[in-house]
Amino acid sequence: MLPTGPRPWPWIGNQSLIRGLNSGSSRTLKHLTRYGDIATIWLSRSPILVINSPRAAHELLHSMSSKTSDRPITVHHRAKLLPWSLVLAPYGEQFHRLRKIYHHLLGQQGAMIFRRWSEEETLFMFKSLAERPDQAHFECDRHAFNVTMRVIYGVRYGTEGDQRVRDTFQLWETMFCYFLPGSLIFDYFPSMLKLPPWLQPWMWIFRGLKRRERGLHLRHLRRIEDHYLQSKKKSTPISGTPFAMQLLRMTDGMNIGEQAIIDVLSMLLGAGADTISCFMQQFLKAMAVNPKAAVAAQAEIDSVVGAKRLPNWEDNPNLPYVRALIKEVHRWAPFAAAGIPHSTTEDITYGDYVISKGTVLLPNIPSIMRNQERYVEPDRFDPARFLNDGSDSATSAHNPDWSKRDHVHFGWGRRLCPGVYAADICIFVAVTRVLWSFDIQPHPGIQVRMEDVSDGLLKKPLPFRLQINSRGPGYDEIVAQQLEMCSTANKE
Numbered sequence: 001m002l003p004t005g006p007r008p009w010p011w012i013g014n015q016s017l018i019r020g021l022n023s024g025s026s027r028t029l030k031h032l033t034r035y036g037d038i039a040t041i042w043l044s045r046s047p048i049l050v051i052n053s054p055r056a057a058h059e060l061l062h063s064m065s066s067k068t069s070d071r072p073i074t075v076h077h078r079a080k081l082l083p084w085s086l087v088l089a090p091y092g093e094q095f096h097r098l099r100k101i102y103h104h105l106l107g108q109q110g111a112m113i114f115r116r117w118s119e120e121e122t123l124f125m126f127k128s129l130a131e132r133p134d135q136a137h138f139e140c141d142r143h144a145f146n147v148t149m150r151v152i153y154g155v156r157y158g159t160e161g162d163q164r165v166r167d168t169f170q171l172w173e174t175m176f177c178y179f180l181p182g183s184l185i186f187d188y189f190p191s192m193l194k195l196p197p198w199l200q201p202w203m204w205i206f207r208g209l210k211r212r213e214r215g216l217h218l219r220h221l222r223r224i225e226d227h228y229l230q231s232k233k234k235s236t237p238i239s240g241t242p243f244a245m246q247l248l249r250m251t252d253g254m255n256i257g258e259q260a261i262i263d264v265l266s267m268l269l270g271a272g273a274d275t276i277s278c279f280m281q282q283f284l285k286a287m288a289v290n291p292k293a294a295v296a297a298q299a300e301i302d303s304v305v306g307a308k309r310l311p312n313w314e315d316n317p318n319l320p321y322v323r324a325l326i327k328e329v330h331r332w333a334p335f336a337a338a339g340i341p342h343s344t345t346e347d348i349t350y351g352d353y354v355i356s357k358g359t360v361l362l363p364n365i366p367s368i369m370r371n372q373e374r375y376v377e378p379d380r381f382d383p384a385r386f387l388n389d390g391s392d393s394a395t396s397a398h399n400p401d402w403s404k405r406d407h408v409h410f411g412w413g414r415r416l417c418p419g420v421y422a423a424d425i426c427i428f429v430a431v432t433r434v435l436w437s438f439d440i441q442p443h444p445g446i447q448v449r450m451e452d453v454s455d456g457l458l459k460k461p462l463p464f465r466l467q468i469n470s471r472g473p474g475y476d477e478i479v480a481q482q483l484e485m486c487s488t489a490n491k492e
């Protein structure tokens with residue numbers, strides 16, 4: 001027996017709800033919570049279990065993680081087109097191989113490379129935010145893109161590269177839609193996968209998208225390959241060097257081909273830049289509508305850091321309110337809607353339910369983070385709820401007690417986001433520095449609407465307007481001095 005859910009239509013199942021889930025519709029996500037901890041919906045004739053409560057999500061995706069970390073069969077078909085993409089990888093040998101690579105690059109040690117580039121790139125962001133506060137959404141994109149490009153290839157794009165940054169974010173948006181279960185016709189009619197390749201239009205479309213993405217990477221990769229060959233001759237150590245260089249060393253002798261390297265690096269760039277940018281945009285909007293929290297965080301930063309220097313990653317242990325505020329933005333304004341679907345690799349039992357092998361499990365992330373059993377007054381933005389939680393995101397995600405986990409924005413179990421350390425660093429540095437130097441308010445006469453977000457896997461804020469004012473000339477001077485001292489990076 002499966003949990004209850006809305007009645008499916010013959011053949012198509014609950015197609016309109018699936019469409020609602022894919023577009024991150026709050027109405028659909030809320031509607032599904034009516035059916036309890038878990039609701040069953042149908043994609044054609046296959047069940048999808050939508051998990052609505054933190055308790056059920058923890059039990060199924062964390063405690064039973066060894067049996068619930070596959071991706072759905074519909075995703076396996078997509079993975080054939082992108083076999084070196086971790087997010088699509090079926091649970092198995094290739095998943096473990098990729099996960100090892102990601103852990104090497106993004107583990108607690110490896111992720112420290114994000115620190116230097118985040119600190120430096122926030123200076124460029126300040127300048128652009130002060131000059132163009134109306135473009136805050138794009139400045140967040142550019143900031144996150146440049147941090148990640150510097151981590152991967154050691155290069156940054158100046159303003160003359162703006163169009164390329166815009167095109168890349170646009171490309172990712174299209175690609176993400178392609179990955180969603182139920183977004184392609186073969187999800188409903190799997191026999192179409194038996195057609196000859198030239199009769200499968202999704203293949204050509206996807207190959208076109210991939211070609212465009214390859215263009216972005218190839219030039220930078222070729223340059224790094226040259227450096228790598230030089231460093232090999234001289235046996236130069238490569239820890240702390242751009243990820244592309246480290247990846248070449250890790251895969252040297254594996255004979256996996258250039259496209260595989262590009263697939264790994266493009267996953268890192270896409271997953272890193274888009275998420276950090278989304279978070280920063282949600283943070284700016286959340287500060288404009290919750291001014292008391294912003295003022296409390298600024299008071300803490302002022303008393304610990306003062307006005308004579310910029311905050312940095314080392315201030316993290318001394319800024320508990322800022323850390324709590326970041327956790328609250330993750331919880332209150334998540335951009336991951338229905339998370340990335342998991343699937344079971346064997347039959348499992350949850351309460352009275354027997355969930356058979358191959359069943360899709362889809363976490364309803366926004367509803368889980370507004371759960372009344374876990375959070376007091378869940379609709380209220382209240383960083384104080386996390387003041388006694390000193391754990392970083394990775395430690396909290398491994399807490400065996402579901403009711404003590406801070407938020408679930410990074411996923412669960414063996415599929416937990418491997419970028420969690422990098423995200424903690426980039427976000428802390430950018431949030432603390434923005435609060436140190438700017439006052440953020442709604443633009444006069446324009447309401448800030450948290451619900452104005454795009455459709456898709458990531459609910460990205462639609463372009464918004466805020467007032468972002470410097471806190472005074474002393475702050476501007478310090479930023480200007482620091483900018484001057486910045487290393488002259490490779491400019492694209």
Ligand code: HEM
Nearest residue numbers: 086087271272275279340409410411412415417419422423
């Ligand atoms: C605010 C920042 C971020 C959030 C909220 C976030 C959230 C998530 C979520 C919800 C998942 C799916 C987990 C699951 O399947 O249960 C995921 C997967 C992933 N994330 Fe992140 N992420 C963030 C930042 C990053 C960064 C900075 C990187 C890399 C630089 C990254 C790389 C990845 C990768 C490679 C996966 C696929 C993991 C797998 O399928 O095993 N993420 N992330």
